[in-house]
Amino acid sequence: MKIKGAVVHGKGQEFQIEELELSEPKENEVLVKVVAAGVCHTDAVARDQMIPVQLPAVLGHEGSGIIEKVGAGVKTVEPGDHVVLSFSSCGNCENCLTGHPAACIHLTEFNFGGKMPDGTNRLYQGDQEVSTFFGQSTFGTYAVSHERNVVKVDKDVDLNLLGPLGCGIQTGAGTVINKLQPEFGSTIAIFGCGAVGLSAIMGAKLIGCSKIIAVDIHDSRLELAKELGATHVINGSEVETLEEIRKITDGGVNYAVETTGVSPVVVQSVQSLRSLGTVAVVGATGEVTLNVQLDLLNEGRSIVSVVEGDSIPQLFIPKLIEYYKNGQFPFDKLVKFYELEEINQAFEDSGKGTTIKPILKI
Incomplete structure (x- = not known):
């Protein structure tokens, strides 16, 4: 399917809003209509190649959105569910199995390697493969992600707010x-x-x-x-x-x-x-x-x-949302909203410290 996304083509270059091709979700994957995505320092260091993510890439790893389609074998979410997207982990290594997915032995490969856990790409521009970030790439209108990246959340909370819970705030x-x-x-x-x-x-x-x-x-x-x-x-x-x-x-x-x-x-x-x-x-x-x-x-x-607050996102993020609903965790006081087309301004404001947590409304 055709989507719109913010693409980085070279080290330190500005984001360009461009058309891309997004493949269908495979087994254990979901298609998410992205509603919003937080801007994090990790996105900036990837753009600037302090973390050597293969370029071109669509960054974004604090996404929130709505499940549009599920692949075979998906059991935890269904179309229409509101979700937050978090980091990628394998679920099978010793660290994942003992409750420390943020220490997954494949963490670097799955989050910064540019490909999905099965080693293939989902994003393309013509014949050019475009790297995925954190198994999600949510600086775009749609994203394909593994089921393990996805956290189902209450529908009675503003979905625009919730993306940063996937990384910076849970950290x-x-x-x-x-x-x-x-x-x-x-x-x-x-x-x-x-x-x-x-x-x-x-x-x-x-x-x-x-x-x-x-x-x-x-x-x-x-x-x-x-x-x-x-x-x-x-x-x-x-x-x-x-x-x-x-x-x-x-x-x-x-x-x-x-x-x-x-x-x-x-x-x-x-x-x-x-x-x-x-x-x-x-x-x-x-x-x-x-x-x-x-x-x-x-x-x-x-x-x-x-790393990532040593969290199990599927357990920890809903707890933070519950505290937010009770007035005990007012993380909304950190955020300022920008349109996707204002992404470069959002990064500039974040870098200067004039905005604590920019959120892009997709």
């Missing part, structure tokens, strides 16, 4: 709720107040942390952090961050979440911990220099990395 909230699992009354610092960091703040509030410290360099984001549950905020460009955290907590936090990917901030997040504290690093980070003896061993501190 932030899940890092706290699923991976760190802070004890009730414990303390936590969140470094970076973008969509992931603010979602982590909401998760920390849900779980009952007593002191939730937001660290950023933009006062507007820190104000929103307070609205979403931060008990204290620190503008790292105006004060000495570690000194302030130690004052607030009488020595350091029990937990930290590092979302910026900025190497000196990663070091700060480690040094913000009290003895036996743990930091979860979720931002795309390059080389970091630590003094293992002083920064880790002497204090018994730990560093963990977390």
